[in-house]
Amino acid sequence: MQVLNMRLPEIPDVAPLADYDAGLLTETYRRMVLIRQFEMKVNELFLQGIMPGTIHLSLGQEASVVGACLALEADDVITLTHRGHGQALAKGLSADALMAELFGKETGCCQGKGGSLHIGDMSVGALPAIAIVGASSPIAAGMAFAFKRQETGQVALNFFGEGTANKGDWHEALNLAAIWNLPVIFLCENNLYGVSTHITEVMAIEYVAERASAYGMPGRTIYGNDPIIVYEAVRTAANRARAGAGPALIECLTYRRGGHKRDDPGAYRPQEEVEAWFKTDPIPAFRDRLLQDPRFSTSVIEDLEASVKTAIDASVDLAQASDTPAVASALEHVYAD
Amino acid sequence: MQVLNMRLPEIPDVAPLADYDAGLLTETYRRMVLIRQFEMKVNELFLQGIMPGTIHLSLGQEASVVGACLALEADDVITLTHRGHGQALAKGLSADALMAELFGKETGCCQGKGGSLHIGDMSVGALPAIAIVGASSPIAAGMAFAFKRQETGQVALNFFGEGTANKGDWHEALNLAAIWNLPVIFLCENNLYGVSTHITEVMAIEYVAERASAYGMPGRTIYGNDPIIVYEAVRTAANRARAGAGPALIECLTYRRGGHKRDDPGAYRPQEEVEAWFKTDPIPAFRDRLLQDPRFSTSVIEDLEASVKTAIDASVDLAQASDTPAVASALEHVYAD
Amino acid sequence: MQTDKRTSSKSPTRVLTVVQALREAVREEMRRDERVFVLGEDIRIGGSFLFTLGLLDEYGPERVLNTPISEAGFVGLAIGAAIQGLRPIIDFQYGDFIFTAFDQIIQQCTKLRYMSGGQVSIPLVFQLPTGASGRGAQHANSVETVFFGLPGLKIVTPATPYDAKGLFKSAVRDDNPVLFCVHKHLYGSKGRQLAASSISRGHVPDDEYLVPLGKGDIKKRGSDITVVANGLMLHRSLNVAEALESEGLSAEVIDPRCLVPFDADLVIDSVIKTSRLVIVEEGNERGGWGAQLAAEIAGAAIGYLDAPILRVASPNVPIPFSPVLENAVIPDESRIRNAILEVMDH
């Protein structure tokens, strides 16, 4: 019944980095490395049985989330998925507050009440994550509605996976955004799988972006393992949205390095597909590109990598040293007074 | 904010009736007249305060429902909407049982437990109506799933309005039908309005059928006030479905003669639009076409009309003479034993 | 029958229907706070119970929005808008349609504040026609019952124009999601017409006032037995209580007005006085607010009771269409009366 149409990556030609500001490029790489190292550490802590809860790693998808978030302004807002660590760090959520949240500590970004599936920080424009597939899309449209009404010039960006495009909430959200011309970007991280299920098993069309026309919205499918390609696409959509031209759907083709969640070996993925995609790992690829640019040297890059490592180790120490929340806090925050 | 894009009807050229069997043509006209007269009578009873409940009339939409249902086999199954009297009569539900149901009598097709919004009769392939917009689409797909699994060769047809295409359940159903290649026809009665809301207010595309491509399904928009056009389109889709080629979306452009429900004067509709559409009234139009065919004479047609009238009057008498359900029956049918 | 509530203020009053009182409330709140807006299906022509009649003319299309038929979508949209500082009111044609947006309420609306450690608040009012009114099972749900157990929501079920107006204004000013459930028979509209019945009418002061959320109200004082009832059932219970009064039985009738928060203290104080309790609700007998109240009394005040706690509710069946069957299922005055007499006999 299921025929795996193995979609192997096609890497497009990329523009030279020379046109981009060094600061932006550095920050792009720094955030990608931060996500990679953060999640490798989390994985390790999990395997050691030190970290509670359940986690969905975004290893391999760093370019899409960092490219997308850096194309936004600081006061723009994103919604996060169950696979949200990378999205959160890309938008500027503190690694300390994130690590502490995963440990369920009171210093966590949600005071330990959210956990991995509900991380977020409104002060950096990251709405605490929604783990119910599809449910964040209308909420993102609603934030965009408020921005439009209040004429703040802000944009909302809704992260979701390709599997999510089969949910009713997603459909209703895209239609609402289109008819009301809302400043919202629907950003699909198409990693080919929803848990173990390949996109070809659950959709009779090739790309999620083909659905945009059903709502009268522009849709584009792009290579998602280059942060600059993603940056450019999101920048264009954000400018359009800010100018009052309404929403857009952008689909980034990418791939998970691991399984769906920590306990999933991902054995359902064909070897050929895994190997081809693993070769496109966004971090070494972008590192190579940076090193081809005269403004970046190996030592600068290595220093950056080392400083990220130090920061993450410190975040683990801080999280472990932090207090667990007071038991009485379980009864707080149910209602606003 | 709302600019009414007045879609005026474009009547296509129609094929001569000569190619069609006289029996089929007679039955087509008979069912259209039955629906028209049935609903005119219901409207009258309602205005007199004799009939309980609430009703949504389908006056003006007779050609779509009759064309669609006559293109099906007797054992094919339809799902009905809140505007279901016409759909039910078109599929062959007895006018007596329908009238009695509207009166809440024990002789009603649902023993008085359903009412206007839940009429149906499984023995003629009419699943009792679902009044929650969009909810019937997955259920129709599910019936088609059973037909396919059991290899019965049956087809399911899901009636819905254009306003319904913005519901999540509808979206999920179309996708499921497409990926599993189910023998189901999604038949949209696009009467331009959901209650008072014009399609242009709630969709940024022109036609519902444009959405079919988002699921990899064929979609067609047709003129819905000619029963033969609808018949042909549904026949083609049903044959395709029976041959294992999967679902289709057919959008019939039509128009309500009255408001959304009995208490709605429909005053939100522009005069120009109402007038143009009223000129396309399917019943006189089809009557004229029949009379151009040498096989039909005025007297044959008038006899048919008179016999329908007699039958409907009889159904009212029967309904009024019937008993109300025994009070104890309110506790029955919650569970199957 | 005296079901309206005269205000204690010195303001002159007028007789309004519930929907007229609600329209005053929404207009006053929109005037007071420009963050307030209303969205829903067909609300520009007034909505199905005329709650929004005239609103478009007064506040314009930016604040009075017709939505597509996309309940999960527009509930989610309202949540997002509320998070970013607006104060949406969603008008449902029938409360029954909210179930297609259930996840947005149970998982998102009521939990985002908590899960985020208080980072967001969601001021959002749902205007929900509830209960049975001759339209068959899919349009007859006691919506308030289904949501009753969810933490993070407030639930209001007013029975009079005075309460409806004052509670609605409080709901709009509240920083939490509030389900505002009005029985379909109480609005005082019939289709697209105003058609007040006696139960939908009552005195409303000219001056502005609020009724706080979470405070019950003794609609009739009495000493022999406590009857707790809301919405349409309050009117039926008051009729019964007044008839029994002339037969020498003094029932105290309490309208909780809000199901969440529930003013249990008011009931407990009354039960301490009367030692007898009957609870009347329209929803199914299983798992409703009446069961919760009975359980609370059986936990906290059982020692004061001289008789079993009887509940009058619909049996555990969907609501049938046929008027004879609907009337047999929904509690009527004779069932309420019999329950009261049975408890008195004990």
Added chain:
Amino acid sequence: MQTDKRTSSKSPTRVLTVVQALREAVREEMRRDERVFVLGEDIRIGGSFLFTLGLLDEYGPERVLNTPISEAGFVGLAIGAAIQGLRPIIDFQYGDFIFTAFDQIIQQCTKLRYMSGGQVSIPLVFQLPTGASGRGAQHANSVETVFFGLPGLKIVTPATPYDAKGLFKSAVRDDNPVLFCVHKHLYGSKGRQLAASSISRGHVPDDEYLVPLGKGDIKKRGSDITVVANGLMLHRSLNVAEALESEGLSAEVIDPRCLVPFDADLVIDSVIKTSRLVIVEEGNERGGWGAQLAAEIAGAAIGYLDAPILRVASPNVPIPFSPVLENAVIPDESRIRNAILEVMDH
């Protein structure tokens, strides 16, 4: 601790986990009746709690279907398939996701038979992992509580492998929709691994057997107080009861096994004997099955009670993530013990 139930039949038994017992049940029923099929997300690799592990190999892709993430869609599809003669089992990754299909259940699945005057029946089993297990509020709902009040559904909450297997087979053979809610901690799987904990294991006969829906079970006999508890809470309550036994207090522990239909008679008989009642459930205190049971006893058997009915449940809050907070919210053995002692002290 003795939580497993040995069968009264002469069949030899083996020790299985709950999920192993459920897998036997589903395999046997698929073998017996080819109308039975299973659908859900990622079930071809075994599903999230390994309920469908190996099923694809045995029954093939026609009867073991991976769905898109479209809960309303595939619940509706299963309803339609059931109406036309198939017998679907829907495997939910987490019961929490069913809320996105809520309308299909409350308005369609449970009402179509009734509204049509009995023209259709909908044999459909929902396999639903329920309760809190360290994943935060959106994955911690007590699903059974939310659906408890709906007419037209049956609800099962097994606590042992023996009950799980026998009840699941009865559910598949039942002609009505059945929510089969198994606590996430009871399956005996951890992620994609089997990792049986003592509470998930118990004896299961080699021979085929059924456990009927709607019959409760006395898991421990006693004479001083009646404790009613289900799911994970049954295990905690049994631990407490066994500890108290050695302190001289004899508690009778009843597992209702099904919430709908609920075997109230079994509880009433026990209360007549013990005069004392404590009810333990994991869901929120407001509006759960515990409130309903307490209300029924306060209506029917109040005269037999010597003390207030105490309920042990989660407070009315979403479930927090941090393990210390989750543990504080979900009833633990000390809260159960204290409640029992408080009622005994009365």
